[in-house]
Amino acid sequence: xxxxxxxxxxxxxxxxxxxxxxPEQRSAIEKRLQDEPDxxxxxxxxxxxxxxxxxxxxxxxxxxxxDSLTALLSVDHKQPVTNVLSLPTRRxxxxxxxxxxxxxxxxxxxGLVWKGQQSAPGNxxxxxxxxxxxxxxxxxxxxxxxxxxxxxDYQLRPILSFPTxxxxxxxxxxxxxxxxxxxxxxxxxxxxxxxxxxxxxxxxTTQSTKSQAYTPASADGGxxxxxxxxxxxxxxxxxxxxxxLIGRGWR
Amino acid sequence: xxxxxxxxxxxxxAALPKLRRFCLSMTGSAADADDLLQTTVERLLARGxxxxxxxxxxxxxxCKNIWIDELRSKEVRTRMSWKVxxxxxxxxxxxxxxxxxxxxERLQKAMAELPDxxxxxxxxxxxxxxxxxxxxxxxxxxxxxxxxxxARARAALAARMHSEExxxxx
Numbered sequence: 001x002x003x004x005x006x007x008x009x010x011x012x013x014x015x016x017x018x019x020x021x022x023p024e025q026r027s028a029i030e031k032r033l034q035d036e037p038d039x040x041x042x043x044x045x046x047x048x049x050x051x052x053x054x055x056x057x058x059x060x061x062x063x064x065x066x067d068s069l070t071a072l073l074s075v076d077h078k079q080p081v082t083n084v085l086s087l088p089t090r091r092x093x094x095x096x097x098x099x100x101x102x103x104x105x106x107x108x109x110x111g112l113v114w115k116g117q118q119s120a121p122g123n124x125x126x127x128x129x130x131x132x133x134x135x136x137x138x139x140x141x142x143x144x145x146x147x148x149x150x151x152x153d154y155q156l157r158p159i160l161s162f163p164t165x166x167x168x169x170x171x172x173x174x175x176x177x178x179x180x181x182x183x184x185x186x187x188x189x190x191x192x193x194x195x196x197x198x199x200x201x202x203x204x205t206t207q208s209t210k211s212q213a214y215t216p217a218s219a220d221g222g223x224x225x226x227x228x229x230x231x232x233x234x235x236x237x238x239x240x241x242x243x244x245l246i247g248r249g250w251r
Numbered sequence: 252x253x254x255x256x257x258x259x260x261x262x263x264x265a266a267l268p269k270l271r272r273f274c275l276s277m278t279g280s281a282a283d284a285d286d287l288l289q290t291t292v293e294r295l296l297a298r299g300x301x302x303x304x305x306x307x308x309x310x311x312x313x314c315k316n317i318w319i320d321e322l323r324s325k326e327v328r329t330r331m332s333w334k335v336x337x338x339x340x341x342x343x344x345x346x347x348x349x350x351x352x353x354x355x356e357r358l359q360k361a362m363a364e365l366p367d368x369x370x371x372x373x374x375x376x377x378x379x380x381x382x383x384x385x386x387x388x389x390x391x392x393x394x395x396x397x398x399x400x401x402a403r404a405r406a407a408l409a410a411r412m413h414s415e416e417x418x419x420x421x
Contacts, residue, residue: 011398020383045409052355052412055355065271070264070267073255074264
């Protein structure tokens with residue numbers, strides 16, 4: 001491109017508009033703008049384009065970022081979220097629910113099943129009654145990799161959401177990070193009841209969740225599968241469906 | 252690298268509205284913009300950001316790459332609202348002036364017809380207010396290419412707007 005002609009002038013005008021010219025170049029183009037009506041008209045066209053673009057995008061855009069997305073950056077992740085699947089085309093939960101539940105199982109059960117929200121039997125953790133638990137369950141998208149910290153001792157990972165006749169339930173993994181006799185891991189399902197996530201099924205597992213080695217759902221004695229089969233009224237939610245519900249506070 | 256630092260996460264959190272606007276400029280649809288933004292954030296969390304790079308510029312670059320290399324190829328764009336295909340919506344009677352709504356619709360159509368590489372430069376410079384140097388870094392192209400693409404994009408939009416305004420007055 002030679003340093004003359006309409007295309008060169010367009011570039012100069014863009015640089016002028018975007019304040020990318022050196023002072024002497026700026027003076028030169030301002031002198032030309034005084035003398036050349038066509039150049040002035042061209043500059044006005046470009047300014048008009050920019051102004052329309054900015055107002056159009058401003059009207060369509062919103063500063064209201066989905067809560068699920070904000071939560072992703074707000075929570076300290078223990079591990080990278082390499083397999084957090086965001087697109088419906090890549091989403092495992094489009095599988096029939098039973099199949100998706102089978103994929104979600106990651107540990108070998110020790111056989112303990114805890115139902116209800118009353119005081120926890122055995123070593124079922126009190127953290128299930130905490131605000132932090134409810135917050136993560138309400139605001140965090142399902143994932144195959146991301147962990148969300150509940151205080152210093154526990155980490156939680158929602159792995160699946162599905163509809164029921166009375167609302168929604170989410171399957172999750174929970175791990176106690178402290179070392180010692182209380183070290184444990186669980187797989188559970190909590191359902192939303194009066195704006196609280198109430199655990200309906202809880203299965204103690206080995207800490208093999210950390211290996212990320214998936215094992216069949218039947219390995220936990222089928223407790224979660226039985227719950228899903230009895231309560232689910234449809235397929236597991238897609239990322240978009242789940243994000244929408246998170247954004248609307250599960251309403 | 253396994254995760255973002257606290258500073259990087261806070262920086263990205265603050266920049267999410269701008270990033271979302273860039274996504275919207277790319278996709279033309281709020282739903283696709285949210286998909287693109289979420290994928291971008293997840294990719295950043297998964298792969299991290301080097302301590303020596305600007306997190307926001309890096310995020311723009313990741314966003315651009317995801318759009319070009321992944322989402323666009325999956326024909327997400329079939330839902331693009333930039334692509335206003337139904338001209339009956341823009342029909343107006345002889346007394347109509349070029350009001351802001353009509354102008355916006357025409358601009359959206361023209362924007363949709365721009366090549367991706369021109370639309371990205373235009374979005375970063377004209378909408379986001381990024382410098383040519385920043386835009387060159389984000390898009391990984393020479394500054395001279397930024398200038399030529401930007402000039403072509405503005406010229407194309409100006410021609411389209413001017414042409415349709417002239418038609419409207421015939």
